[in-house]
Amino acid sequence: MTDTTFAYHQAIALADLPVYEAEAFAEKLGSCLAQGLRLLCLTALAREAEKTSLLAVFTNDATQKLTAFCAKPLTSLPSLADSYPSVQLFERELFEDYGVKFPGHPWLKPVRQTPDNTPQRYPFFRTDGREVHEVAVGPVHAGIIEPGHFRFQCFGENVLNLEIALGYQHRGLEQCLLQAKPSARLPLLECAAGDTSIGHALAHAVLMERLTGLTVSDRSWHLRRLALELERLANHIGDLGAIAGDTGFLPTSSWNGRIRGDVLTMTAILTGNRFGRGHIAVGGVHNDLDAELCADLIHRLDFARRDALGSVKVMLTSESVLDRLRTTGTVSLKDAKALGLVGVCAKAAGVVCDARLTAPLRPGQNFIPAKCETGDVLARVLVREEEMRASFAMVEDDLCALEEGSPEERGYAPSPILPTGMLAVAQVEGFRGEIVHLAVTNEHSGFQVYKVIDPSFHNWQGLAMALRDNQISDFPLCNKSFNLSYCGYDL
Amino acid sequence: MFGIIKERFHQKYRTLDFPAKEPFLPGRFKGRPEIKAINCANCHICQDLCPTEAIQHIDGHPAIDLGRCTFCGACAQCCPQKAIAFGRNYHVASADRKALLVKAGDSAAFPTPQALTKPLFRRSLKLRQVSCGGCAACEADTNVLGTLLYDLGRFGIDFVASPRHADGILVTGPVTKNMAPALFDTYRAVPDPRIVIAVGSCAISGGLFATSSQCLGGIPEEIPVDLFVPGCPPNPWSILAGLLELQKNR
Missing domain, CATH: 3.30.70.20 (Alpha-Beta Plaits)
Structure with a gap:
């Protein structure tokens, strides 16, 4: 059977995809990975009589083409996790949710069942030996932050292994999406990871538009990118402040906390909500800006940019800060690629990746992603700083373009009818990295499958790798430099 | 060093004299x-x-x-x-869950917490935050109260790192099944008298996840709630105003 490849923005009929037996499907997965294609999603299509049919979607970032194929209902599939670690979480997810067995998986344990709240207790990885000790943290943490459990195996101060057990935030979001009425889908996805409301809402809207062929006006695209880049700005500014805080450099820590708020206020001026909830609509946006509001936002943007750049410059010219950040929590390029890391931590390790480059939402945009080589905390700081500058420029461009045009009429459109048996994928670069939404429609204008893959799904593995051979006291700083979403992983 | 001082002058004093002065709310802000x-x-x-x-x-x-x-x-x-x-x-915080049902013509202020006029917490209120499936928005808008504009500490309110140091808990999220044991443990570890604050529609009723099989539909009945702050997420000023109601510090 020949490969089915299609452009990343195309919807394709599920019936047109090749279907393989288990062995051939595993071989096909292996050959795609060996060719250097990136696995976007490996998920279940349907379950019947204890057997599960599967769907795999790969992307070729260079050609912007997707490859998709299916597996006939199966109960077991040879694991590829040992050779290709980027597959391991998808395999564990299928094992947990559908009972699919993966012989050869190095450690087939659940993804979202918490260790202390499940009948099938699973052991943590343990290192034995004199002077080896174990540190357990969480699920409730010392600050105002989502829950998760961290288990460190330490030799003196040094971390030999960090195991991250999540699942405490599991709300059953994907299941809710399948049952929800159409008007509840966007609000649900805005809560997929609350600080990425715009990113996830935009991914859903784009997916719906690819399925239905709805077009979006130029002005709406400006209003979408404006919100998306404001979200990136607010979070990057907040993260840089948090990293300064954990370095013990309080000026930037407190200023950035305030400047982040100023950017959230700009989002609230646009949308009425600090996180941009209710802004994105299928086929467009709900909020427009008149010239007066544009001028107000440009004025605020100038102040926020001056304050943010000044605040971060002070931090990055302090030798004691740089010394703390350099060579701490390093992830190598090889590991980043093998684990399939995305977003800030991948760019910091030298991976060229950014959905704004590899899957642009509008054609004709020539985006150059930020990049560093060293893969340490400093590299993640520098990537954020560079992205922050780029986002300030994009926000300004959008506001100027919007100021010149005039607001469009925006009503409340009912949810569009979905075609039956179609597959589409949306990739959106949220502030943490690439967000992937994948849907297969059913005959009732709803979804047979809806997968939400937050960048955090891949990147928690990166944090665990970053901690190896670092001191346990480096954990908070490393954690801030990744700033991953717990609920985005747990959904 | 001089660079830091110069930048400090530029960044100015930014704390708002709340509640004496009203905060800036954008034109499209959606309140009560x-x-x-x-x-x-x-x-x-x-x-x-x-x-x-x-x-x-x-x-x-x-x-x-x-x-x-x-x-x-x-x-x-x-x-x-x-x-x-x-x-x-x-001002959308209420001590009474039922009062949150806004009917046609309703405009009276929501009930303020009576039991909490306990002078005990008036000048010092230490809270432990427990996120139980919150999407990080309610958490972020609670956390932001510690930043310069709000400066929560000046009201004697702090978030502490242990339930043993706390006078109460502030709960966010629809309470996932996986977090329920930790929520109960944390609640029981706070010494009596203790208060419970529900921030966000998820914590109050389950919100968007009310019918999810993986959630309990908000804070379970066994944990009595003293203050409800609705919103998705509530604006930080709504949370702060609610906390001050609790202290009767206005």
């Missing part, structure tokens, strides 16, 4: 809804659209349960008679 007593006849568009089933019809008029409402504004946008409008009042 105001509902006109119109005749809806058979039009239930708002009820059909509402993502969280927060709207019911009482005596023929729409009524919104703020404990479920996400303040998305879909009802206000779709109403052909423009009967629903989200106002600018950010």
Whole structure:
């Protein structure tokens, strides 16, 4: 059977995809990975009589083409996790949710069942030996932050292994999406990871538009990118402040906390909500800006940019800060690629990746992603700083373009009818990295499958790798430099 | 060193003298809804659209349960008679869950917590935050109270790292099954008398996840709640105003 490849923005009929037996499907997965294609999603299509049919979607970032194929209902599939670690979480997810067995998986344990709240207790990885000790943290943490459990195996101060057990935030979001009425889908996805409301809402809207062929006006695209880049700005500014805080450099820590708020206020001026909830609509946006509001936002943007750049410059010219950040929590390029890391931590390790480059939402945009080589905390700081500058420029461009045009009429459109048996994928670069939404429609204008893959799904593995051979006291700083979403992983 | 001092002058003093001065709220801010007593006849568009089933019809008029409402504004946008409008009042915290049902013509302030006028907490209130499936928005808008603009510490309110040091807990999220044991453990570890604050529609009613099989639909009955702060997420000023109600510090 020949490969089915299609452009990343195309919807394709599920019936047109090749279907393989288990062995051939595993071989096909292996050959795609060996060719250097990136696995976007490996998920279940349907379950019947204890057997599960599967769907795999790969992307070729260079050609912007997707490859998709299916597996006939199966109960077991040879694991590829040992050779290709980027597959391991998808395999564990299928094992947990559908009972699919993966012989050869190095450690087939659940993804979202918490260790202390499940009948099938699973052991943590343990290192034995004199002077080896174990540190357990969480699920409730010392600050105002989502829950998760961290288990460190330490030799003196040094971390030999960090195991991250999540699942405490599991709300059953994907299941809710399948049952929800159409008007509840966007609000649900805005809560997929609350600080990425715009990113996830935009991914859903784009997916719906690819399925239905709805077009979006130029002005709406400006209003979408404006919100998306404001979200990136607010979070990057907040993260840089948090990293300064954990370095013990309080000026930037407190200023950035305030400047982040100023950017959230700009989002609230646009949308009425600090996180941009209710802004994105299928086929467009709900909020427009008149010239007066544009001028107000440009004025605020100038102040926020001056304050943010000044605040971060002070931090990055302090030798004691740089010394703390350099060579701490390093992830190598090889590991980043093998684990399939995305977003800030991948760019910091030298991976060229950014959905704004590899899957642009509008054609004709020539985006150059930020990049560093060293893969340490400093590299993640520098990537954020560079992205922050780029986002300030994009926000300004959008506001100027919007100021010149005039607001469009925006009503409340009912949810569009979905075609039956179609597959589409949306990739959106949220502030943490690439967000992937994948849907297969059913005959009732709803979804047979809806997968939400937050960048955090891949990147928690990166944090665990970053901690190896670092001191346990480096954990908070490393954690801030990744700033991953717990609920985005747990959904 | 001089660079830091120079930048410090530039960044200025930014704390707002709240509650003496009113905070800036953007023009599109959605605060407490105001509902006109119109005749809806058979039009239930708002009820059909509402993502969280927060709207019911009482005596023929729409009524919104703020404990479920996400303040998305879909009802206000779709109403052909423009009967629903989200106002600018950010004082939405209530001590009484039932009072959060806003009916046509309602505009009275929500009940303030009586039991909490306990002088014990008036000058010092230490809270432990427990996120139980919150999407990080309620957490972020609570966390932001520690930043310069709000400066929560000046009211004697702090978030502490252990339930043993706390006078109460502030809960966010629809309470996932996986977090329920940790929530109960944390609650029990706080010494009596203790208070419980529910921030966000998820914690109050389960919000968007009210019907999820993986969640308990908000804080379970075994944990009595003293203050409800609705929103998705509530504006930080709404949370701060609620906390000050609790202290009677206004």
